[in-house]
Amino acid sequence: VTSPIAPVRWEHDRLILLDQRLLPGQELERAYARWEDVADAIRTLVVRGAPAIGVTAAFGVALAARSSRATDAGALLGDVEIALKGLAETRPTAVNLFWALDRVRRVAEAARHQPVADIRQRLLSEAQAILDEDVAANRALGDHGATLVPPRARILTHCNAGALATAGYGTALGVIRGAVERGKRITVLADETRPFLQGARLTAWELVRDGIDTTVITDNMSGAMMRQGKVDLVVVGADRIAANGDTANKIGTYTVAVLAREHNIPFYVAAPLSTIDLNTPDGDHIPIEERSAREVTHLGGAQLTPEGARVRNPAFDVTPHRLIAGIITERGIFRPPYTESLARAFAAQAC
Amino acid sequence: VTSPIAPVRWEHDRLILLDQRLLPGQELERAYARWEDVADAIRTLVVRGAPAIGVTAAFGVALAARSSRATDAGALLGDVEIALKGLAETRPTAVNLFWALDRVRRVAEAARHQPVADIRQRLLSEAQAILDEDVAANRALGDHGATLVPPRARILTHCNAGALATAGYGTALGVIRGAVERGKRITVLADETRPFLQGARLTAWELVRDGIDTTVITDNMSGAMMRQGKVDLVVVGADRIAANGDTANKIGTYTVAVLAREHNIPFYVAAPLSTIDLNTPDGDHIPIEERSAREVTHLGGAQLTPEGARVRNPAFDVTPHRLIAGIITERGIFRPPYTESLARAFAAQAC
Numbered sequence: 001v002t003s004p005i006a007p008v009r010w011e012h013d014r015l016i017l018l019d020q021r022l023l024p025g026q027e028l029e030r031a032y033a034r035w036e037d038v039a040d041a042i043r044t045l046v047v048r049g050a051p052a053i054g055v056t057a058a059f060g061v062a063l064a065a066r067s068s069r070a071t072d073a074g075a076l077l078g079d080v081e082i083a084l085k086g087l088a089e090t091r092p093t094a095v096n097l098f099w100a101l102d103r104v105r106r107v108a109e110a111a112r113h114q115p116v117a118d119i120r121q122r123l124l125s126e127a128q129a130i131l132d133e134d135v136a137a138n139r140a141l142g143d144h145g146a147t148l149v150p151p152r153a154r155i156l157t158h159c160n161a162g163a164l165a166t167a168g169y170g171t172a173l174g175v176i177r178g179a180v181e182r183g184k185r186i187t188v189l190a191d192e193t194r195p196f197l198q199g200a201r202l203t204a205w206e207l208v209r210d211g212i213d214t215t216v217i218t219d220n221m222s223g224a225m226m227r228q229g230k231v232d233l234v235v236v237g238a239d240r241i242a243a244n245g246d247t248a249n250k251i252g253t254y255t256v257a258v259l260a261r262e263h264n265i266p267f268y269v270a271a272p273l274s275t276i277d278l279n280t281p282d283g284d285h286i287p288i289e290e291r292s293a294r295e296v297t298h299l300g301g302a303q304l305t306p307e308g309a310r311v312r313n314p315a316f317d318v319t320p321h322r323l324i325a326g327i328i329t330e331r332g333i334f335r336p337p338y339t340e341s342l343a344r345a346f347a348a349q350a351c
Numbered sequence: 352v353t354s355p356i357a358p359v360r361w362e363h364d365r366l367i368l369l370d371q372r373l374l375p376g377q378e379l380e381r382a383y384a385r386w387e388d389v390a391d392a393i394r395t396l397v398v399r400g401a402p403a404i405g406v407t408a409a410f411g412v413a414l415a416a417r418s419s420r421a422t423d424a425g426a427l428l429g430d431v432e433i434a435l436k437g438l439a440e441t442r443p444t445a446v447n448l449f450w451a452l453d454r455v456r457r458v459a460e461a462a463r464h465q466p467v468a469d470i471r472q473r474l475l476s477e478a479q480a481i482l483d484e485d486v487a488a489n490r491a492l493g494d495h496g497a498t499l500v501p502p503r504a505r506i507l508t509h510c511n512a513g514a515l516a517t518a519g520y521g522t523a524l525g526v527i528r529g530a531v532e533r534g535k536r537i538t539v540l541a542d543e544t545r546p547f548l549q550g551a552r553l554t555a556w557e558l559v560r561d562g563i564d565t566t567v568i569t570d571n572m573s574g575a576m577m578r579q580g581k582v583d584l585v586v587v588g589a590d591r592i593a594a595n596g597d598t599a600n601k602i603g604t605y606t607v608a609v610l611a612r613e614h615n616i617p618f619y620v621a622a623p624l625s626t627i628d629l630n631t632p633d634g635d636h637i638p639i640e641e642r643s644a645r646e647v648t649h650l651g652g653a654q655l656t657p658e659g660a661r662v663r664n665p666a667f668d669v670t671p672h673r674l675i676a677g678i679i680t681e682r683g684i685f686r687p688p689y690t691e692s693l694a695r696a697f698a699a700q701a702c
Contacts (some may be wrong), residue, residue, distance in 0.1 A: 075525050192572065200655045201656070215660070251572055252571025262609050307559075312566055314572065
């Protein structure tokens with residue numbers, strides 16, 4: 001039995017991140033003591049995946065409080081606020097980042113009359129709580145999602161919504177792990193997911209490590225595989241789910257959703273409630289990050305495209321709610337109409 | 352003005368191929384004197400693209416005749432037959448290969464009572480005729496296809512159906528060149544086309560060389576681009592068109608066709624008549640080549656996927672005729688129902 005994958009963890013007063021840029025060739029952990037370096041790690045994809053980014057940013061704030069030289073709460077909260085703002089500017093699409101930062105900001109503000117040592121400790125405890133809750137949420141959503149999976153199923157997934165994208169266990173891969181743990185016979189088709197190859201590098205690495213039968217395909221093969229009847233179900237993660245169910249996820253997710261509909265294959269989104277943003281009314285209001293052209297034009301130092309060609313590199317796209325058969329969360333599976341079902345989920349949580 | 356691209360040509364008793372594996376980084380031509388090496392060049396993608404493969408194979412047979420030590424026609428035709436069989440085994444999907452080989456076989460058989468020097472010369476002349484006719488066909492289909500292109504158009508294409516895929520000018524890119532030559536304002540979205548990256552490497556190289564505004568996207572971006580209204584028209588090439596219009600083309604073409612239909616964008620196939628195979632009733636009867644897993648798992652020597660992951664690598668998929676708005680050929684644009692329109696085209700040709 002291999003140890004669980006922990007892409008983000010706290011050890012000896014340092015934040016430890018598994019460098020996901022180097023997988024699967026190299027398993028290298030990096031230790032972080034400064035929030036600025038954590039921000040850089042998020043920006044440069046040392047860590048990626050909406051829930052993992054949120055957890056990482058929360059620890060980044062805890063590091064900012066620890067390294068602050070402030071001797072009074074006011075000065076400490078000033079330093080914390082700088083880190084909150086800086087970390088919020090790393091990536092725009094995944095709402096878990098802002099959700100986690102809001103949560104630690106509230107903890108800092110609530111503790112503003114405490115000694116600085118207590119504030120520091122509370123921020124660290126909150127980051128650890130966010131991490132622990134994320135793993136628990138993924139196990140719970142894996143339980144719910146597993147009920148949707150037939151006893152023998154060929155599941156297609158896009159990008160990496162696994163242990164590496166979260167604090168552990170995964171969302172889309174949590175559903176797959178949940179099904180496997182129930183004894184279902186699962187084979188997985190993993191889209192390689194250009195340009196960063198999260199599917200080929202990360203999803204395949206995670207699933208092979210768990211002994212789950214995994215086949216990597218290039219992104220442009222998913223249509224042919226569905227047409228040949230080789231896919232029973234699609235499950236993907238999410239970077240932000242709007243109030244109406246529209247879902248931003250890794251570029252290419254929309255294409256997979258259109259193909260799934262064309263072939264009458266159910267298309268599910270798996271995400272914790274922290275990915276649902278009721279303040280974003282629909283997908284048109286989700287900011288989509290455009291990343292560096294170099295991610296597309298180069299691979300491993302080699303230039304693929306000629307000089308003079310333009311490049312687009314939107315990191316995400318939006319899948320409209322009408323293509324989504326269900327949203328799998330730690331509080332159960334939400335069905336259309338999402339405007340009502342998602343609102344009810346949060347109303348229930350607020351009680 | 353840059354010279355036209357000639358991926359396949361005859362010079363000083365040698366077949367010259369532009370090594371397409373090295374583009375766009377390096378423009379290297381290789382000279383071939385033996386048919387066995389030509390077969391290897393086809394297999395290993397030094398040359399690719401259905402019409403280009405056909406032309407290359409025809410020259411391969413001419414080389415076999417030249418290098419044969421036979422002193423009588425019977426022995427020469429025996430050596431030619433060995434080359435015909437060997438070249439036919441290089442790749443299974445593109446019908447132009449078999450079409451070109453059949454054509455040179457008929458020439459050899461018709462000349463069987465001629466002196467061996469004459470047989471050699473006739474095979475070489477036939478190969479050159481196939482080359483010249485291919486360029487002429489592409490210019491003609493570019494003329495026809497250009498009439499389908501609005502005065503300002505954003506055209507998406509997949510893989511490379513350009514000068515490099517043919518004897519020159521191109522099929523899908525022939526339509527684009529035809530539109531540009533008529534003064535239309537064209538911008539092109541080129542799918543990068545994993546795993547071999549014909550779009551990123553070859554289509555972008557060709558079009559940038561011609562001064563045509565070209566943007567490379569990863570294959571998984573085409574859906575998002577269409578949803579954002581950034582595509583007016585799709586045109587692709589073909590490796591084999593069945594009698595009912597079903598079209599085998601580079602893997603991912605089917606996905607693009609489904610997406611085009613979803614967004615009410617016309618999807619055209621551009622190909623010479625030599626790509627249409629009335630002996631193949633429909634797409635289910637087109638053999639689809641599965642290529643080496645290494646094309647997916649490795650890029651430039653670097654391994655992308657972990658050990659233990661399976662890989663699929665079908666080189667082509669089939670787009671059903673119902674998704675194709677028209678088939679653009681040198682004899683005009685054929686419309687559904689294709690079973691009738693394609694049969695009429697060949698009946699007219701036979702007159």
